[in-house]
Amino acid sequence: MSKVMRVGIIGGGLMGREAASAFGRWFVLNQFPVRAELVAVCDLQDSLLDWFRQIPGVRLLTRSHQELLACPDVDVVYVAVPHNLHESIYLDVLRAGKDLLAEKPFGIDLAAARRIHAAARESGRFVRCSSEFPFLPGPQRVVQFVKSGRLGKPLEVRSCFWHASDLDPSKPVNWKRQVRTCGEIGVMGDLGMHVVHLPFRLGWNPVRVYAQLQKIHAERPDGRGGMAPCDTWDNAMLHTDVVIDGMETPMRLETKRLAPGATNTWSIEVLGTDGGVRYSTAEPKTLWVFDRQKEQWWNRTELGFQAAFPTITGGIFEPGFPDCFLQMWAAYAAERAGELGDRFGCVTPDEAVRSHELFAAALESHRTRSAVSLA
Numbered sequence: 001m002s003k004v005m006r007v008g009i010i011g012g013g014l015m016g017r018e019a020a021s022a023f024g025r026w027f028v029l030n031q032f033p034v035r036a037e038l039v040a041v042c043d044l045q046d047s048l049l050d051w052f053r054q055i056p057g058v059r060l061l062t063r064s065h066q067e068l069l070a071c072p073d074v075d076v077v078y079v080a081v082p083h084n085l086h087e088s089i090y091l092d093v094l095r096a097g098k099d100l101l102a103e104k105p106f107g108i109d110l111a112a113a114r115r116i117h118a119a120a121r122e123s124g125r126f127v128r129c130s131s132e133f134p135f136l137p138g139p140q141r142v143v144q145f146v147k148s149g150r151l152g153k154p155l156e157v158r159s160c161f162w163h164a165s166d167l168d169p170s171k172p173v174n175w176k177r178q179v180r181t182c183g184e185i186g187v188m189g190d191l192g193m194h195v196v197h198l199p200f201r202l203g204w205n206p207v208r209v210y211a212q213l214q215k216i217h218a219e220r221p222d223g224r225g226g227m228a229p230c231d232t233w234d235n236a237m238l239h240t241d242v243v244i245d246g247m248e249t250p251m252r253l254e255t256k257r258l259a260p261g262a263t264n265t266w267s268i269e270v271l272g273t274d275g276g277v278r279y280s281t282a283e284p285k286t287l288w289v290f291d292r293q294k295e296q297w298w299n300r301t302e303l304g305f306q307a308a309f310p311t312i313t314g315g316i317f318e319p320g321f322p323d324c325f326l327q328m329w330a331a332y333a334a335e336r337a338g339e340l341g342d343r344f345g346c347v348t349p350d351e352a353v354r355s356h357e358l359f360a361a362a363l364e365s366h367r368t369r370s371a372v373s374l375a
């Protein structure tokens with residue numbers, strides 16, 4: 001490893017600590033050209049800053065993101081804060097001359113995403129947005145299958161990300177359940193980037209959307225003995241049309257907080273007249289491939305640990321969330337260093353803005369109960 005990427009984290013909550021864990025076992029990457037080092041962390045909560053004290057190499061723990069950004073040791077900043085803070089903190093990162101891995105949804109709404117995109121372009125910094133599931137071996141095989149031309153004529157695409165913990169009405173409210181902090185797009189802001197990353201990268205950009213949005217539990221315990229409004233969209237089904245091989249094809253994008261039985265379940269299915277492919281994180285080693293001659297088969301392949309960036313992990317083992325998150329960071333570091341090659345890359349600012357265009361059109365579609373065209 002020759003190059004070093006020194007990272008600062010702003011927002012040391014769920015995802016900030018997940019990132020720290022990825023850097024902590026960076027050595028799992030085999031002969032990787034960049035070494036990642038976590039050097040600085042910013043959060044408003046002292047208890048979280050204390051958690052980061054156990055990590056060797058972290059030399060700055062601060063409650064001020066400006067102090068972190070003033071630190072000359074930081075090359076790249078990972079920002080994982082509530083959505084209402086994305087724009088101002090991302091812009092501060094760019095103004096400070098740092099590269100950025102931005103958590104999704106890349107701003108609270110379309111207008112914010114466009115301003116961040118413009119600032120990123122003007123700054124010339126390397127900016128990408130987070131979405132890790134495509135970096136699992138299964139989704140990469142889905143991409144290879146589609147590119148192999150074995151689909152025949154396209155029939156339909158379904159890309160989903162489902163959660164279930166919100167089924168429980170006694171689950172306390174948090175910032176992800178309120179429009180002020182999560183955004184009007186609600187669950188689409190939380191889960192939507194995950195379902196569009198792979199389709200967008202395959203060139204499947206919706207030309208039309210009809211959205212069904214649901215709010216299920218209108219209030220939740222506020223953690224202080226009372227109830228608080230819970231005003232974001234909980235479930236969103238976006239029925240879109242995309243053009244695949246010159247044919248208009250239905251693509252359904254599902255983001256759900258109330259999907260019975262699903263715990264962080266990401267899945268994709270692509271069907272054609274000659275072949276099809278299906279993958280779900282509910283079965284992390286399993287790839288289903290459809291084939292037909294006189295008879296028809298769904299063939300089950302038991303995948304191993306063939307990640308895009310080779311690791312020391314045995315090929316027979318199965319991958320999980322921390323692995324794809326680490327692979328996403330490897331893709332970020334490799335692309336930043338000009339070493340991505342033909343591998344799958346992180347969400348670009350263009351793709352992030354496009355996702356917001358889709359979610360804004362979905363809001364309009366639901367408001368007007370009609371299909372909305374996307375230019």
Ligand SMILES: NC(=O)c1ccc[n+]([C@@H]2O[C@H](COP(=O)([O-])OP(=O)(O)OC[C@H]3O[C@@H](n4cnc5c(N)ncnc54)[C@H](O)[C@@H]3O)[C@@H](O)[C@H]2O)c1
Nearest residue numbers: 011012013014015016042043044045080081082103104130
């Ligand atoms: N990629 C994924 O799979 C994934 C999963 C969950 C969340 N996310 C995204 O990550 C981001 C954060 O979500 P989370 O689940 O980690 O939330 P979280 O609530 O667990 O953590 C957010 C942290 O930000 C800190 N914070 C708030 N304001 C701050 C400020 N001004 N300066 C510094 N720190 C501040 C909070 O104290 C908190 O610790 C969101 O954009 C969310 O959509 C991504």
